[in-house]
Amino acid sequence: MKTLTTGEIAKLCDVNLRTVIRWIDRGALTGFKLPGRGNNRVREEDFIAFLHEHGMPVPPGLQQTISRQILIVDDEPAVAKSIQRVLRSNGYETLIATDGFQAGSMLSIEKPALMTLDLSMPGLDGYGVIECVRSTSELSGLKILVISALGEASLEKALAAGADAVLQKPFENEQLLKSIQQLLKK
Numbered sequence: 041m042k043t044l045t046t047g048e049i050a051k052l053c054d055v056n057l058r059t060v061i062r063w064i065d066r067g068a069l070t071g072f073k074l075p076g077r078g079n080n081r082v083r084e085e086d087f088i089a090f091l092h093e094h095g096m097p098v099p100p101g102l103q104q105t106i107s108r109q110i111l112i113v114d115d116e117p118a119v120a121k122s123i124q125r126v127l128r129s130n131g132y133e134t135l136i137a138t139d140g141f142q143a144g145s146m147l148s149i150e151k152p153a154l155m156t157l158d159l160s161m162p163g164l165d166g167y168g169v170i171e172c173v174r175s176t177s178e179l180s181g182l183k184i185l186v187i188s189a190l191g192e193a194s195l196e197k198a199l200a201a202g203a204d205a206v207l208q209k210p211f212e213n214e215q216l217l218k219s220i221q222q223l224l225k226k
Contacts, residue, residue, distance in 0.1 A: 043081040046071075052099050063090070070178065085151050089181050109133040109152040110220070113143040113169065114187070115161040119209075123156055123187070126213045127220070140164025144172055147179055154183040154223055159190055159198060167201055174202040183223040187211065 044052075046060040049069075053060070061080065063069035070086040073079065084102060091098050110132050114120040117138070124134045135150060137143035141164050147155070155173075159166035166186060173179045186198040189209040198206055205219050 042084045044084060044087055046080045046082070049082060049087060052102075053096065068094075083151070089178075092181060108224075109135065109150065111135045111137060111143060111146055111150065111152040111155040113137045113140070113155060113161075113166075114158040115139055116158070119158070123216065126216055130217055132220070140166070140169045140172075143169055147173065147182070151178075152182070154185060154220060156185045156187050156220075157203070159186060159188040159194060166198065170198065170201045170203055185219055185223060187216075 046057055046064070049060045050057045060069070064071040064080055064082070069082060069090045071080045071082040074081060088098055088102060090096075108131065110127055112120050112123050112127075112134055114123070114136075115138050120136045120138070124136060127134050135146055135152065137146050139161050143155070143157075144164070155169075157166045157169055164172075166188070170184060170186075173182055173184065184203045184205075186195065186203040186206045187209060188195060188198070188206070195206040195208065204223055207215060207219055
């Protein structure tokens with residue numbers, strides 16, 4: 041996890057150091073204090089999300105650091121592992137959650153760029169996960185690709201709930217990769 045100091049952020053945004061500290065204090069920019077001296081640090085991903093939210097350009101040096109981490113959420117281990125193999129062999133970092141609750145805790149800690157999501161899961165289903173993500177401001181930039189064997193009506197319902205794209209099971213690996221690449225470019 042790469043972090044930036046408030047001084048580095050001030051320089052990158054061409055603002056006063058106090059302005060950056062105010063952003064953090066107001067909660068507009070997610071930061072944390074180091075133990076001891078209490079200096080602020082900001083995760084690079086959080087800074088990039090802040091820039092996007094406020095229509096500010098991402099400095100050239102940081103544009104390469106946009107996360108390639110993907111959270112795979114599926115209660116069928118064989119399906120999750122299959123998706124993971126395809127993604128890892130194409131340079132993506134992956135995590136697996138086997139239910140909606142585990143996905144929620146992993147999202148808040150890991151902050152992936154994209155989540156693949158099955159709709160049919162015990163407990164908190166895919167629709168519940170979408171609703172949770174879309175109502176949480178820190179996760180607003182997360183792309184959601186629903187991958188489900190359910191029918192067309194269920195996939196349309198997922199899009200209406202806030203999914204960015206859908207993919208019907210079974211699918212070709214090329215379809216999966218193409219969908220992910222398109223979502224991460226947006």
